[in-house]
Structures are given as C-alpha cells and as structure tokens.
Amino acid sequence: MTSDPCICLGNDSLAAKAAIRKARCVAELADESHFMVSIRRCDACGQHFLTLFCECVDWADGDDPQTWVAVPVSTDEMRQLQTANVAADENAILRVVTSERRLLHHDMPKGAAPRLSWVTRPLFIPAHD
Numbered sequence: 064m065t066s067d068p069c070i071c072l073g074n075d076s077l078a079a080k081a082a083i084r085k086a087r088c089v090a091e092l093a094d095e096s097h098f099m100v101s102i103r104r105c106d107a108c109g110q111h112f113l114t115l116f117c118e119c120v121d122w123a124d125g126d127d128p129q130t131w132v133a134v135p136v137s138t139d140e141m142r143q144l145q146t147a148n149v150a151a152d153e154n155a156i157l158r159v160v161t162s163e164r165r166l167l168h169h170d171m172p173k174g175a176a177p178r179l180s181w182v183t184r185p186l187f188i189p190a191h192d
C-alpha cells in the first residue's frame with residue numbers, strides 16, 4: 064500500500080496533464096471550436112476529471128489566447144454534469160462544481176510564456192469566443 068497520489072493528481076503538473084489528457088473520455092458536454100468540455104476518467108485510479116478548453120480568437124495576430132483547466136470531480140458531480148445542459152448554459156458547470164479545490168490550470172496567454180500549475184480555488188470558466 065502506498066499513500067502517494069496517482070500521477071493524475073500528483074504535484075508534477077506536466078505529468079498530471081499528460082495523464083489527464085490520455086485518460087479515457089467518458090462524456091463530451093460541449094464541443095465547439097473555442098469551448099470544449101469533457102469528462103475523463105483516469106485509467107490508473109478511476110478519478111474523474113472535468114476538463115475545459117477555452118480559446119479567444121485573436122484576429123489581429125493569430126496568437127489565440129488559450130486556457131485549459133482540469134478539475135477532479137466526484138462520481139455524484141459527474142452524474143449531475145452529464146444531466147446538466149452544459150452546451151446550452153456553461154454556468155450549469157459552476158452550479159454543480161461549487162467547492163474550492165485543486166485545479167490543474169494551463170494558461171497560454173497571448174505574447175507570454177504558458178504557465179501550467181495546480182491552483183486551489185473555486186472553479187471558473189475562462190473567457191472564450
């Protein structure tokens with residue numbers, strides 16, 4: 064027995080992102096070119112994650128700011144998210160995932176270096192077109 068967290072929840076944010084990205088997609092809640100929401104399940108530990116991808120179109124320079132967020136959710140939250148109509152109302156997400164928790168945040172701003180880190184805060188929906 065080990066109490067180490069699975070790599071998907073580990074402090075190594077790069078390894079965690081890789082693990083979450085290759086985790087199996089359980090449901091697509093929104094699938095637009097600038098706003099994608101899905102639920103993934105880690106094969107190794109079974110943890111569910113809600114992942115958000117948001118992009119703003121930068122018509123001037125083509126350097127589109129992008130944000131990717133992954134948040135661990137409980138089985139109960141996952142079920143609520145699947146029945147909420149997230150594609151029609153993105154704020155439905157915030158009515159299900161309400162408590163502060165660790166989020167994996169990959170911020171890729173325009174004209175600045177991307178940052179990938181775990182942050183502890185309530186979930187937010189980044190700006191998107």
Ligand SMILES: [Zn+2]
Pocket residue numbers: 069070071072105106107108109110
């Ligand atoms: Zn895992």
